[in-house]
Amino acid sequence: MxxxxxxxxxxxxxxxxxxxxxxxxxxxxxxxxxxxxxxxxCSSTSADTARGGGRGGKGGGDAAAADGQDINSNCDIAKQIGPQLKLxxxxxxxxxxxxxxxxxxxxxxxxxxxxxxxxxxxxxxxxxxxxxxxxxxxxxxxxxxxxxxxxxxxxxxxxxRKVLLMYPILNVSTTSRWLAPIVWENTFDQTVIDAIYKPQNITVATTVFAVGRYTRFLKDLLESAEQHFLVGYRVHYYLFTDLPDQVPVVKLGDGRKLTVIKTESSNRWQEISSRRMERIEKLIEEKLLHKVDYMFSLDVDSKFYAHWGAESLGDLVGVVHAWFFGLTRPQFTYERRPKSQAYIPYDEGDYYYGGAVFGGRPEKVLKLVQTCRRNLDIDRANQIEALWQEESHLNKYFLYNKPTKLLSPEYLWDDTKQRPSFMKVVRFTQVVKNYAEIRPNP
Ligand SMILES: CC(=O)N[C@H]1[C@@H](OP(=O)(O)OP(=O)(O)OC[C@H]2O[C@@H](n3ccc(=O)[nH]c3=O)[C@H](O)[C@@H]2O)O[C@H](CO)[C@H](O)[C@@H]1O
Ligand SMILES: [Mn+2]
Structure with missing residues (x-):
């Protein structure tokens, strides 16, 4: 150009x-x-930053390079095409x-x-x-x-000719093929949403796991949640940890509660992450079913940066993973081995959902975690572990049980990823972490 x-x-x-x-x-x-x-x-100087950092070295780098919405990948494309292209x-x-x-x-x-x-x-x-x-x-x-x-x-x-390429119109899609809304900034009116949900006096249970060194993320997560997460609503955090002593004291707003549940540790991070499914299953059966209105499961290595309100509530809610938004099916890191219960063939799939956020009505989430837990058990018996553990099983579940509401990557961003210009707000993000330092195993 x-x-x-x-x-x-x-x-x-x-x-x-x-x-x-x-x-x-x-x-x-x-x-x-x-x-x-x-x-x-983009300028050529930003070309080498922020690549695939959130995926622990598996799969993410390639995906980032092909991400249609990623500012850095534009620079990669510029590199591939060569000096005749000027951005x-x-x-x-x-x-x-x-x-x-x-x-x-x-x-x-x-x-x-x-x-x-x-x-x-x-x-x-x-x-x-x-x-x-x-x-x-x-x-x-x-x-x-x-x-x-x-x-x-x-x-x-x-x-x-010399070509001047200009004025692209970029649209983000705001409904899925099955007409579930995809929640982006400006697709909802907060006043209307609050007028619907506030009078219902709803309670939203929120599960968070902090096992081993992951307790260090609790302070930022909880403090930022108190500022941005469903503010003005009843939120009951259920915090699973093997180290209750390390739970920080965080001042909670009115109508907000925190319950600490002691849980076992493990020497494999894959287990810690996957076992969330069965622990949430038990919690729903024992405490949440018919008692709370909605629930979310959140990764602890996260932080809220901006408003996350009742627009996020729905029967079954999934979030489009930041690194895979705008990519196509074959690029999704679904489990591809038919031997696993999480298997998804290359010609199937809607979105790549992040394991860090899912939610909905307790009875719907119960079905989700039950199914994933069962499939994780079958895989374990067959000595196969899906590529992204419970996230792979979650993606399989959502393929055949479509979420009724999708949250855009505004609700699951990654601090290592540059925000594209069409994304107006980052609400919730994975913080930068040193995997080698915090995980119990490589
Ligand atoms: C952004 C996103 O969608 N992240 C998913 C992804 O990588 P992540 O790199 O986000 O996984 P992760 O290391 O954050 O582990 C997931 C969660 O398990 C808990 N934990 C894990 C290890 C540990 O030693 N202690 C501990 O408490 C903690 O709540 C953590 O947030 O893939 C994982 C499965 O492989 C999960 O599905 C994550 O949700
Ligand atoms: Mn995480």
Whole structure:
């Protein structure tokens, strides 16, 4: 991609309009160059940061490189294509224009003025009448989930030309194929949601496991939860740990409770993570069924950064894993060995769900954890452990028992991953951790 021609060689017939200031704007707008269907521009210097860190060395790196929404992967693509591709960084002028058009108080006139400058096409046509413009529309195919060119019209000699790629429109999907909502910022009205749930005086049970050295995450998780997680609602934390002495004292808000449950340790992290299923099963049967309205299971190595409210509640709730959002089926790290109960063939699957967050009504979650626990037992008897332990089994369960509500990666981000521009808020994130230092085994 090359903009030099715009400033130097491009024949501009309408010289009167191409006054210096307009040219400068054109230049600035041209810097908004991005990939169609990709989220962000990037500079080559950020290309090597934040790759696959959250997956403990298995599977994640490749996935990150192919992630359509990942700012870093744009740079990887730039590297693959070679020096003939130039990515221009987002600058303050563009940010200013974007801020103006998103501001509720912007006047109609200012909106049109700024939107025109961002869109650029008319400006280019006015300025440079001989410029040839092509269009391309790429979307994921509903069936195969692969990128599909729906429409393309280019000048016939495009291969010989310098191409300025601009103004992609990026959409995130807000419903699944089975019409379950996918919760993103701006897809819900918090006032309406609270008006529905507050009068019901609901209680939300929340299970957290902190075994061995993972107790160190408790303070940040609980303190940030008190600031952001279902604030104003009754929340009952059930904290499973082998080290009750290490549970920090955290001041809880009104109507909020914490119960510590002593649990066994294990010398394998895979076991600790997987055994959550049977422990949650027992807890639901003994304490939660018909007593609480909703529940969540959360990873402890996490932190809340922003509002997580009643918009997250539903009969059966799953969250789209940050590293796999926007990827296609074959790239998901499902269990691929038919011998495992978690097996999912390459031509099946909807999303890759994170094991760190799931929830719903207790009776629905009970079915989920029972099924996963049974399948984990069968696998154990057959001496096979699914690639991502209970997360693999959870993905299998959600394939045949579709969640009624999906939370977007805003609800399960990863601190090692750069936030793409279309994602307005990070609500809950996996914190950076040194796996070798905190886990009982490699
Ligand atoms: C973001 C995400 O979806 N993470 C999932 C992923 O990797 P993660 O790397 O997030 O797994 P992890 O090390 O955080 O383990 C999952 C959870 O098990 C607990 N724990 C684990 C080890 C230990 O020594 N002590 C302890 O308490 C703790 O609550 C932790 O949050 O895959 C795991 C299964 O392999 C789980 O499904 C995680 O939820
Ligand atoms: Mn985790």
């Amino acid at each position: 090359e903009t030099g021609r715009l400033e130097n060689g491009m024949p501009c017939h309408n010289q009167k309009q191409a006054i210096t200031s307009e040219r400068r704007e054109l230049e600035h707008a041209a810097k908004q160059v991005r990939f169609a269907g990709k989220s962000s521009s 221009l960084p987002l600058n303050d002028q563009i940010r200013e224009l974007q801020t103006i058009i998103r501001d509720k108080s912007t006047s109609r006139g200012d909106f049109v003025f700024s939107a025109d400058r961002l869109a650029m096409e008319q400006g280019l046509r006015d300025c440079c009448r001989s410029i040839r413009i092509g269009k391309i529309l790429i979307q994921s195919d509903e069936e195969t989930q692969k990128a599909k060119v729906f429409y393309a019209k280019f000048p016939p000699d495009i291969s010989r």
